[in-house]
Amino acid sequence: MSRIPGVFASLKSRGRKALIPFITAGDPNPGMTVALMHALVQGGADLLELGVPFSDPMADGPTIQRSSERALAQGVSLRKVLDMVTAFRRDDADTPVVLMGYANPLEAMGMARFAEAAAAAGVDGVLTVDYPPEEADDYVAALRARGLDAIFLLSPTTAETRVDAVARLASGFIYYVSLKGVTGAATLDIDAVAARLPVIRAHTGLPVGVGFGIRDADTARRVAQVADAVVIGSRIVREIEAAPRDAVAERVRAFVAGVRVAMDR
Amino acid sequence: MRMYDLPDARGHFGPYGGVFVAETLMAALDELKDAYLRLKDDPAFQAEFAHELKHYVGRPSPIYHARRYSEHCGGAQIYLKREDLNHTGAHKINNTVGQALLARHMGKRRVIAETGAGQHGVATATIAARYGMECVVYMGAEDVKRQAPNVFRMKLLGATVVPVESGSKTLKDALNEAMRDWVTNVESTFYVLGTAAGPHPYPMLVRDFQCVIGNEVRAQMPEMIGRQPDAVIACVGGGSNAIGLFHPYIPHDEVRLIGVEAAGHGIASGKHAAPLAAGTPGVLHGFRSYLMQDADGQVIETHSVSAGLDYPGVGPEHSYLKDSGRAEYVSVTDDEAMAAFHDLCRYEGIIPALESSHAVAYAGKLAATLDKDKVLLVNLSGRGDKDINTVAALSGITL
Numbered sequence: 302m303s304r305i306p307g308v309f310a311s312l313k314s315r316g317r318k319a320l321i322p323f324i325t326a327g328d329p330n331p332g333m334t335v336a337l338m339h340a341l342v343q344g345g346a347d348l349l350e351l352g353v354p355f356s357d358p359m360a361d362g363p364t365i366q367r368s369s370e371r372a373l374a375q376g377v378s379l380r381k382v383l384d385m386v387t388a389f390r391r392d393d394a395d396t397p398v399v400l401m402g403y404a405n406p407l408e409a410m411g412m413a414r415f416a417e418a419a420a421a422a423g424v425d426g427v428l429t430v431d432y433p434p435e436e437a438d439d440y441v442a443a444l445r446a447r448g449l450d451a452i453f454l455l456s457p458t459t460a461e462t463r464v465d466a467v468a469r470l471a472s473g474f475i476y477y478v479s480l481k482g483v484t485g486a487a488t489l490d491i492d493a494v495a496a497r498l499p500v501i502r503a504h505t506g507l508p509v510g511v512g513f514g515i516r517d518a519d520t521a522r523r524v525a526q527v528a529d530a531v532v533i534g535s536r537i538v539r540e541i542e543a544a545p546r547d548a549v550a551e552r553v554r555a556f557v558a559g560v561r562v563a564m565d566r
Numbered sequence: 567m568r569m570y571d572l573p574d575a576r577g578h579f580g581p582y583g584g585v586f587v588a589e590t591l592m593a594a595l596d597e598l599k600d601a602y603l604r605l606k607d608d609p610a611f612q613a614e615f616a617h618e619l620k621h622y623v624g625r626p627s628p629i630y631h632a633r634r635y636s637e638h639c640g641g642a643q644i645y646l647k648r649e650d651l652n653h654t655g656a657h658k659i660n661n662t663v664g665q666a667l668l669a670r671h672m673g674k675r676r677v678i679a680e681t682g683a684g685q686h687g688v689a690t691a692t693i694a695a696r697y698g699m700e701c702v703v704y705m706g707a708e709d710v711k712r713q714a715p716n717v718f719r720m721k722l723l724g725a726t727v728v729p730v731e732s733g734s735k736t737l738k739d740a741l742n743e744a745m746r747d748w749v750t751n752v753e754s755t756f757y758v759l760g761t762a763a764g765p766h767p768y769p770m771l772v773r774d775f776q777c778v779i780g781n782e783v784r785a786q787m788p789e790m791i792g793r794q795p796d797a798v799i800a801c802v803g804g805g806s807n808a809i810g811l812f813h814p815y816i817p818h819d820e821v822r823l824i825g826v827e828a829a830g831h832g833i834a835s836g837k838h839a840a841p842l843a844a845g846t847p848g849v850l851h852g853f854r855s856y857l858m859q860d861a862d863g864q865v866i867e868t869h870s871v872s873a874g875l876d877y878p879g880v881g882p883e884h885s886y887l888k889d890s891g892r893a894e895y896v897s898v899t900d901d902e903a904m905a906a907f908h909d910l911c912r913y914e915g916i917i918p919a920l921e922s923s924h925a926v927a928y929a930g931k932l933a934a935t936l937d938k939d940k941v942l943l944v945n946l947s948g949r950g951d952k953d954i955n956t957v958a959a960l961s962g963i964t965l
């Protein structure tokens with residue numbers, strides 16, 4: 302069963318918000334991913350989002366595109382990403398892991414086979430950027446059959462009628478894309494996010510995470526005041542890019558720790 | 567006559583097509599679908615479209631009996647639908663005129679497009695100038711280098727050309743980047759997609775705009791020869807010129823529909839752009855269709871001498887027509903297409919686009935197996951002036 306609802310319930314009882322960092326599996330190299338996942342948890346992450354590299358990441362900005370290209374150049378396939386999760390679980394049985402990626406690698410593996418392998422590896426949820434609810438029936442059924450959460454996106458342009466359709470299929474949490482654009486784009490407008498969240502909450506009791514455009518501890522702090530979770534992706538990938546090879550894990554841990562302190566202030 | 571009314575309301579052609587995009591684009595696609603469904607049966611909109619096609623594009627395009635090429639091939643008679651005579655020199659303009667009119671009705675002042683060889687980029691820059699719209703064209707950095715004359719054409723027409731440095735730096739990456747622009751500027755911007763692919767409603771509306779080709783042929787052939795052709799033949803990259811020719815003929819079971827993919831260095835070499843011949847179904851660029859991919863579901867790089875066919879996917883309706891058996895899909899190599907290119911130059915005084923040369927090549931091969939009273943109609947989708955640098959380079963000549 303997914304660890305996601307338990308983590309959100311526990312955070313809520315302690316009056317805290319979830320911090321969800323993202324890294325692309327295999328970036329900067331496949332051998333470092335498991336260590337980076339542990340570093341994120343040590344820094345204060347509550348859930349982890351692990352990007353499955355894809356050749357055509359249509360919804361991602363240049364930073365995550367580059368991380369995907371680095372991983373693919375080193376032969377990181379969906380199968381290998383699942384192996385990384387298996388390795389992570391040897392030392393961490395508690396922190397939920399969400400895979401984030403695109404439909405085609407899942408379809409190539411076969412949806413039922415993927416769901417079975419992901420559950421066996423210790424994955425808790427899956428966010429597939431290019432499965433809107435209209436195309437997601439088989440996918441959601443396959444995930445549910447293995448106790449995995451289907452995480453869906455909502456955006457500022459989502460009509461209220463569609464919020465309902467998403468809420469019906471989603472479990473775990475809802476991921477609210479805070480701005481129009483791709484990952485790592487302009488800084489988000491906190492007032493616009495704050496105004497939108499009640500509309501979403503009118504349709505779902507699920508926790509709502511906010512991501513896209515959160516680039517520093519202060520923005521994270523302000524988002525945490527209105528949302529249930531804060532997702533940070535491109536900014537962490539840039540930390541990985543900028544760090545010397547022998548200091549990547551420490552740099553990422555320190556960055557996440559800084560965000561954690563700001564969020565809990 | 568068979569019934570055919572695809573796609574369904576959600577854009578599916580059997581298991582193909584659909585809408586596989588991030589949530590951020592769903593509202594824009596719904597807005598586009600609603601606008602198109604409202605306008606498509608509006609007589610005023612259709613009259614406006616027909617007027618532009620006649621007076622700006624120069625339609626109807628003629629059909630020409632390629633007697634000497636037919637004789638050279640030895641067998642069936644080959645007729646050419648002369649889309650190369652359109653304004654801007656290819657069928658692409660039919661679609662960009664239609665989408666530009668849609669954009670105007672939707673109040674969008676900025677258009678964006680992706681382009682490979684540059685033909686669709688030129689066609690989009692052309693209509694943007696015609697209607698006074700801002701135009702940004704995304705083009706793979708590799709293609710920008712290979713297609714310098716078309717880049718200059720777009721700039722002359724007032725467009726901004728953005729070289730795309732990600733991925734393989736070709737058409738598929740230009741499409742990714744155009745989608746990213748659209749997601750970011752969705753309120754002001756209309757995305758003019760260049761082929762009958764992408765998320766619903768694009769495969770449907772591009773097909774509908776390109777159906778002017780097949781509708782004209784269906785009226786012209788009986789006038790010329792007293793009957794319909796035995797087969798209609800078109801090259802297939804994304805597949806817009808082919809679907810525009812095929813679709814009006816789907817109910818005519820007596821007419822064979824033959825799509826010609828790019829076999830590059832040969833299907834067995836792996837260096838080709840023939841997803842219908844050698845790919846498997848997958849999801850890319852917002853729709854499900856046959857796709858060139860590896861065992862892990864990563865999209866693989868394609869090769870064709872013709873930049874316009876150099877694309878790993880294919881429009882979803884072609885995947886459906888393949889599986890249903892209504893259309894046949896074959897492929898010809900770079901070398902075969904080049905030979906046909908030279909033949910058409912020398913026997914008919916027509917310089918065909920390298921894309922169209924694939925269809926011409928297959929028609930020649932098929933004609934040789936058929937009696938002289940059989941008739942093959944080939945869509946000559948574009949002119950080859952844009953390709954002379956490529957052809958010269960292949961002959962070791964620097965222009």
